[in-house]
Amino acid sequence: MNFVVRSKSSGNEYNVQVYSTDDGPVITCDCPAGENGQYCKHRFALISGDEREVVEADAQVREIAALVAGSR
Numbered sequence: 001m002n003f004v005v006r007s008k009s010s011g012n013e014y015n016v017q018v019y020s021t022d023d024g025p026v027i028t029c030d031c032p033a034g035e036n037g038q039y040c041k042h043r044f045a046l047i048s049g050d051e052r053e054v055v056e057a058d059a060q061v062r063e064i065a066a067l068v069a070g071s072r
């Protein structure tokens, strides 16, 4: 699943990708914090079902919560 999120504070757009692996769901973000391996606010927002900053999506944001709920 691919999502484009626009930051309210900076106006920059970031690509958030969600996919499942054998080890569980993986969520990546190409913002500076995400590339450092930190859990950035974009991913937290999507995990919690907050789609206010989503400008493009090829899936429902609520599908992320369902995916993450089944993992540790």
Ligand SMILES: [Zn+2]
Residues within 6 Å of the ligand: 014, 029, 030, 031, 032, 033, 034, 040, 041, 042, 043
């Ligand atoms: Zn991010």
